[in-house]
Amino acid sequence: WRVPNVLHIDLCHFSNSPANMALGGVAAQSSLFYPWTLPSTVIDGNTDSSYFDGSCSSTQGQENQWWRVDLLAPYDILSVEVTRRTDCCISDLNGAEVRIGNSLENNGNNNPRCGVITVTSAVTMNFNCSQMTGRYVNIFLPRVGYVQLCEVKVSNLLFV
Numbered sequence: 001w002r003v004p005n006v007l008h009i010d011l012c013h014f015s016n017s018p019a020n021m022a023l024g025g026v027a028a029q030s031s032l033f034y035p036w037t038l039p040s041t042v043i044d045g046n047t048d049s050s051y052f053d054g055s056c057s058s059t060q061g062q063e064n065q066w067w068r069v070d071l072l073a074p075y076d077i078l079s080v081e082v083t084r085r086t087d088c089c090i091s092d093l094n095g096a097e098v099r100i101g102n103s104l105e106n107n108g109n110n111n112p113r114c115g116v117i118t119v120t121s122a123v124t125m126n127f128n129c130s131q132m133t134g135r136y137v138n139i140f141l142p143r144v145g146y147v148q149l150c151e152v153k154v155s156n157l158l159f160v
Contacts, residue, residue, distance in 0.1 A: 018078060018155030020045070022137070025069040025154075029147065030107065033058035042149045043069055049086040049123050049150040056085050056150040065147045066140045068108050074135045075156050080114060082139065083124045083151040092148050093117045096141045098127050100134035108136040124151075 027039035037058040048055040059065040080098050084090070094117065101111025111134060115127035137154050141147050 020153045021071050021075050021077070021156055022069045022152055022154040025071045027057075027067070027069050029057060029059050029067040030065045031060040031062065033060050033146065039067055042067060042152050045151075047083050047124070047151045049083055051085045051087050051148070051150070056148060058146055058148040061144065061146045063144045064109070064140070064142060065145065066107055066109055066138050067147050067149055067152070068136055068138045069152060069154065071135050071137065071154065074102055074133050075154075076131045076133050077114075077129045077137070077154055077156055078131060079129055079155045080127045080137055081124055081151075081153040081155070082117060082127070082149065084119060085148050085150050086123055089146065089148055091119055092146045093139075093141070094119050095143060096139050096147060098129075099138040099140055100129060100132045100136070102133075102135050104136065108138045109140040109142075111136060111138065 022043040027043050029039040039057050042057050046055045096117040098114040099111040100114050114129040
């Protein structure tokens with residue numbers, strides 16, 4: 001029995017589309033405003049920014065409130081995209097810090113800072129994190145206030 005000469009090549013390709021690492025993560029936050037304002041709604045892939053549609057989360061209005069996603073492993077992070085609610089409270093996120101790192105010291109709020117949220121008319125804000133590495137991504141408000149988020153996307157590049 002003779003096998004014909006066959007050239008078989010398997011190729012992997014590089015995808016330059018960012019992968020949303022937050023979708024497979026585990027979310028937590030410092031407090032709940034209402035029972036339906038769960039931290040996991042912020043990483044469900046739904047960018048609906050209306051609070052009462054059930055796709056947003058909110059902490060209570062206290063000092064040093066935070067929201068966090070555990071990516072379950074450290075990743076090189078290219079960017080973090082934050083979508084705020086649009087039906088109210090536009091300035092609540094002003095001054096909130098996007099922090100990335102591997103430590104849970106102070107609930108992850110001591111990790112290095114990628115950027116500071118300055119809310120304008122933009123519903124979605126994008127932060128270039130210069131390929132910071134981390135397992136935890138926090139949105140930390142270092143003042144009295146509410147952390148109200150509708151979606152957080154954490155992007156990196158993957159080989160597919």
